[in-house]
Amino acid sequence: MSRSCGKLDEAGVALPPDGAYPAKLGNIINLFESLPEDERRETLVSYADNAKNQEPRAREKFDLADVRKDEECMDTVGVYLHVDKNGKAHIRMTLGPEVQTLTRSMTAILCKGLEGSTPQEILDLPSDFVTRIVGAELVRVRSQTIYYVLTRIKSICKVYLDRQRMAQVA
């Protein structure tokens, strides 16, 4: 986990310290926060272009798969979770053709940023960082949809952890 603290959001509310985020995600957050608005958009589009690279690869096996079409999103989104022997999560995602660009961006960002975190770390992740990546302007105009991918990833991690706990109890 990366370290530093003391940042405030636009309303002056203290943000969680950067140490609250996995290191890879912290680096991505720092990158986006350093960019002017036009470069932020370009970088979001670059990540969107790479969303296809987050799809499951041949011969990859997963502990859980959650493929569904929700009302919050324009098309089907699949989330695939593999937890390795060290307890680290590896996430892949599939996106239907109608999924919007911002959702594609968040898919690539989160798959890369959360690579190697544990399911519990992902579940505990504060969601405020999404606005720091996307920026105030895009948040203002699309506030309803930017959390969707994070919610889906957290959801599959929660199912995984619940099943682990149940298996231990049994």
Added chain:
Amino acid sequence: MATYPTQYAHPEALVETDWLEKHLKDEGIRIVESNEDILLYDTGHLPGAVHIDWRADLQDSIIRDYIAPEKFARLCGRHGITPDTTCIFYGDKANWWACYALWAFRLFGHENVKILNGGRDKWKAEQRPMTREVPKYPATNYPVPKKRFDKEIRAFFDEALTHSKSSKPLIDVRSPGEYKGEITHMPEYPQEGVLRGGHIPGAKSMPWKTATNDDATFKPADELAKIYLDQCGVKPGTDTIVYCRIGERSSHTWFVLTYLLGLDKVRNYDGSWTEWGNKVGAPIEKSV
């Protein structure tokens, strides 16, 4: 037996993809992309097209209303648009937002407006050129519009209420589920906070998409006439109000009625269901 028009009332309000590809660099036109997907323009657009965001560029950020005339003039000036420029709008979702942007331009009195038939989806499906290069045009000094044409093409809550009470034509262009009151937002779209489901009393249901073909182009004039004149009961000279959830889908229907069928008294109630469904004292109707 009823006779139906064989051509659009204002065929000049549409351009076809084939024509536009040959006229991308014409003087006096400005191609304007307006989308639901806020980053779609950045992923690639028609060569020379500028981007106008329906919310960030056209709506006031403090008051629920459109931008002030001064801001509209600045917006046009920034994109090198003059009052004589022919603005050709296109976008995703079969041109919903393109029609919305066109309607907003008409609200400020900009007269030369057209829609690219089939919009972005058809252009892309036909593998026509796209670019990520953002064009720069010399800024113009667009004069501040002296008036906004609210009275002519926009309806407010009180007017929609009077319309409803006097049984004048009202068309609800949302999905059937929204009209019936089963849901309060479009299927597949995020909930945007409406307390009640249903429709304005007396409104007829005619989802916007009824006016389009599978390739996002508009249906022929005779089919549109059957849909709106026969099934919705609208006719020339009669005040008609169209609405949806926030006025975007109904802009599409407004364009069809005004430009393709040539009806001259059609207004878009942009407050739409997000206002009516929440308004204290506003009557609603539900249906099965």
